[in-house]
Amino acid sequence: MDPRKPGERLLLQGNEAIVYGALAAGCRFYAGYPITPASEIAELLSVKLPQVNGTFIQMEDEIASMGAIIGASLAGVKSMTATSGPGFSLMQENLGYACIAEVPCVVVNVMRGGPSTGLPTNVAQGDVLMARWGTHGDHPIIVLAVSSVSDCFSITVKAFNLSEKYRVPVILLSDEVVAHTRECITLPQTEQVRVVDRIAPKTPPEWYKPYATNNRGVPDMAIFGDGYHHHVTGLVHDEWGFPTQNPKEIEGFHNRLHDKITKGFPEIMMTKTFDMADADICVITYGCVSRAARMAVKNAREHGVKVGLVQLVTLFPFPRKAIDSALRQCKAAIVSELNMGQMSREVNRVNQYDCRVIKHSRYDGQMITPDEITKQILSCA
Amino acid sequence: MVVEAEVIRQNYLRHNKKFPHVWCPGCGNGIVLGSLLRAIHSLGYDKDDVVVASGIGCSSRMTTYIDFNTLHTTHGRALTFATGVKLAKPRLRVITVMGDGDATAIGGNHFIHAARRNINITAIIVNNSTYGMTGGQYSPTTPYGSRSTTSVYGHVEHDFSISELAITAGASFVARGTVYHAAHLDRMIEQAIVKRGFAVVEVISNCHVQHGRRNKLGGAIQMINTFRDQAVPVAKAKKMSAEEMEGKFTIGVLCDVEKPISTEEYARIRHESCQLPGELHDEDDQDY
Amino acid sequence: MAESTPQESAYRYEICFSGSGGQGIITAAVVMAEAVGTLDGKYVCQTQSYGPEARGGKSKAEVVISNKPIDYPKALHIDLLLAMTQAACDAYFFGIKADGLLVVDKTLVEQLPTSRAIAIPFTHIARHDIGREMVANMVALGAVGFLCGQVILQNLEKALLARVPKGTEEMNREALQAGIEEAQKFNLAELPRSFINDFEEGEL
Incomplete structure (x- = not known):
């Protein structure tokens, strides 16, 4: 069905290369809402995902898209969404949820001119600080930027890997030029792509603390349906995942959330x-x-x-x-x-x-x- | 009966973790919680196969107390998270618990689209006609003329019917119950969970602290007794005139239709186009 | 990412395809890029700029070709401009290099801004010789492919056939060949060397 196989030299758009990168990294769920100049990502994934037993869904807006990918990730499936400025604004709410509940996911923002509807078909890089600080409250986040079609493949893989390893949403900033530039790329064989997966808990459910501190700073992640029946919330929570207003626990929570990224600096900062x-x-x-x-x-x-x-x-x-x-x-x-x-x-x-x-x-x-x-x-x- | 209640308490509540709860004495949320647990218990589902997602508000705190895979999401967004969970792992039974403001104001768009999509999720909407947690502001179901902390001169807007909205938007199953009719509510929730497709149960509940007090509706008992007087079973309502129905509402199954379920349809597409069968969640394809 | 100093000097050849939305401008550029990049094995970058309309409005697609990795993906000094409408010709003409080449659709472009131009009635040929006006872009692609000298023509045809809908291969092949043949009739050496005079060139 698809003439494009690994090892072959292909002419791809940046947006298409992001799709191949995501699939190589193990992404099997996409939820999104149409927007220029990111729609090619959704269009291609709507074709590709069912072919690899994955799921594509077009939601009613970007708020819903972000919610759906968090839900899918909690159910154990690597997930992503893609958008541009106006949609990225809507995603900020649930992006904060992914930060606080430590849900791995990748959000692609193909930047166009802003603010508001701005310049839908023109290039800009105006969402840089928003990618860092868009959602409210102190929160750790990883923001990566791509500059070529080959980046679109490899940095997308990297984005998923970092997201899974550190349990943090990763924002992949592309822009209208990179998104629509076609360049040649040779897709690597599946086994040549280094893929990182979240670490599942080994403790029995009754001992499992979903947000316990460990030496990595990143708690093991149970997924829904695997026997842990734990609680996930957007409230500041204790090690069990339940809401807390205890000042000590709140402080410890923020420290761990930031420390896990600090520990990863050498690997994360590229x-x-x-x-x-x-x-x-x-x-x-x-x-x-x-x-x-x-x-x-x-x-x-x-x-x-x-x-x-x-x-x-x-x-x-x-x-x-x-x-x-x-x-x-x-x-x-x-x-x-x-x-x-x-x-x-x-x-x-x-x-x-x-x-x-x-x-x-x-x-x-x-x-x-x-x-x-x-x-x-x-x-x- | 007593034994069964004890079994449910022991089995489904997170005893050592998050009690006491945040609800005021006399709140209808506890009755809804009881009905939900009895329904799941009588269906015999494994706790690990049930996901309960909620939004923000008093009723949405329910997920903290019950021992399933629980997901306490952002305000109005419970259905979006639930959609992701259901699509990613179709074998899970996904139930959402939302309030009236949660589901039909901030989450109104997600609500009508979940119904239109006919995804296999159960939505329980606890309708107490106000935003209780934030201090009693008017909600989409606050009646015309009512007083609230944001309509101290009397509410100038009109409320809408959550159940009729759900039917119009395309839900497969819509039922209404009240916290007075607890045994009836058990059955409504049970039917909704069993129903294949998007199923909604609107529960008329009381907020005597925020809504009742400001509108001279009495305390918890008086408000709940009012539901007894206002509720008319669907069959009986059919024989009543519009004048007779004035000030009353129907309870029971308001809509129950069969239509294709989007999760099932998508599974077919996936099956037909899949090049690598069995890669991810093929075991889930048995049941959507 | 440190790279050794290039031994062989890098060259850069830029083609700009322009016209109006719906003329297949971007498709023509993509086929060119596909042939040069995946089949000829050169480095290539294809970009486009567009407005909100899917039909009508100015449409522009660029192909940058090099023997080395391409840094800047967009055209800077156009070597060959294809203009399929008068509006596009007027808008993009000033981006051509002094010794660049202008190729226009004679059917739709009546006023030539320079004598260093090749005018071929692409739309007319498509309509009358091939039978479908739709393939005017492919007639033009054939001419551009020949005139630029940057692509192996067999590869251009191969890339074209891989991209067109099933059942239209023969028509598209004919269109491409018609364009190549028309272009062969021109002698580039007979054209003026540059479309600006020496005085102006000095000012650049």
Whole structure:
């Protein structure tokens, strides 16, 4: 039925590669609501999921979609949804639920121009801080960004793996350009893809504490129907999963929720660097802008400028270590992004050196071109 | 009878964990809880095969106290979580417990779409005509003219009928009961759980603390006795004129139809297009 | 992700397909990308920009071809612009390189902004010679495939046939071949070298 087999060189859109990545990672449930520019993900999954004994459902809105994927995940099936800005806004409520109840799931946000309905068919990166802080209350979350079709496959797999390992929702930020760009990719064989699954409890049900602290900081996860008949709630809860208002338990709960991510920093914080060895200027980017930045760095190198690129794959938890070493090394850091400076503020926040952090924004619905970045680089040289 | 009550108490309540409960003395929620447990007990389901999902509100606290796979979700969203659970693991018996504001105001969209979809889930809606937990504000079922903390001058909007909404939206089974008619409620809930398709039980309940007090409806006993006087069985109501039905409501099975169930239909599609049979939850395909 | 300095110098060739929604502009670009990328084995990026309408409105799809991994996925300086409507021609013409090439549908584009252009009546050919106006995009693809010199024409046909609905293969093959044949009639060397004069070029 499907001519596309692993090992074959395929021309895929970013959105399609996310689907293949999700399926390779073991995703077997999708709930979503149509939205430009993310709909291709739903369309392809509606074809693919039943073929692998999975489930696709189009819900009545994004609130419901988020609820459904949490329900499916609690029933033991890896699940995801995909949307764009307006839908992502609606998902924030239940995204918080996934954080507090520690339910693994992946949310793809294919960014378009905002706020509100904004620019449905144009590119933007305006949802970066929302991905981190969109749902209310202190909460840990992992935010990853993709910049190419091959990223769309591999980072999606990574997103599921991190989500399962740390029992945390993972936001995968794509954008209109990456989503609709077609590039060639060779899909790996199933056995070549490293897949991580949540850890099931080994204790008998009567001893099982659904939110007990252990040395990993991530509690073992029982699933509905497996004999544990436990309680899951969006209220702050004790180790048994029941609501608590005990200040000690509340504090301990928040600490564990954050510590489990802190413990995973080395694995979670992913960056790619390019030509950074001798650089005294760096460009910091993520998502589609990284493509323009690579070309700009190459062009500027031809002008004899020692410039390198730090591409953030993980946006949150903020990859402080990688940024810190770039800032220490360079006299100037240009943060190029398709918003009014959301990440440049984050970079500035951690800047303890003499490095000048330059905000380079574009927010007219168009991509930043390599020439624009080259100009910024040359003006710092 | 006493022995059976003790068996149910021992078997289905989370004794050592979360009692005392949050409900006021005389609240109808306890009666609904009792009916739900008796219905599940008489059906003989394994506790591990039952998932109870609830939203936010007084009645939704029920999931904390009963010993099943329990899911206390966000306000209005119980049916969305339940849909995910049911689709992912069709063999589980999925029941939701919601309040009137929960199911028909903030969760109204999910409610009508769950009915339209005809997914195999049971929805128990405890209708006490107010938002009790937040202090007695008016809800979609607060009667016209009533006083609440947000309609101190008298309510200017009209209430709607949850059961009629469910029927119109396409539910397979709709029944109404009250907390006065507890034995009848046991049967309604039992029938709803057994029913294949989306099944709704609207339970008329009392909030004497928030709703009754402000509208001079009396205490718990008086309010519950009023349900006795206002409730008319479906068969009897058919013989009554509109004038005779004034101020009264029907109880019993209001709708019971057979129609294709989306979970079953999807299982067929999955079966026909599946390239890797038995990969994930084939054992579940026996029962939806 | 550190990469060695490229031994062989990288080249970049950019094709822009433009017209109005419903003309099959994006399909033509995807087939080109499929042929160049999956069959010829070069690096390729295909992007598109679009408005809310599925029919009508300007439609643009770009194909960037290279012998090295492609950094920037969108066209920067177009080597070949295909314009299937006057509006598209007017809108995208200024993105062409000085020595780039403009290819237009003579049936729908009446005013040429440059003499360094090749005008072929794609829609007319599709309507009269093939019998279906719908395949005008494939006639154009044949011409673009030949004129760009970036794709193995057999692979272009293979990619096309893999993508079209069953039962329409023969019609599409004919359309593609008709486009190739029409394009062969032109001698690129006879066209003006550049569509801007030396003075203007100096200013760039």
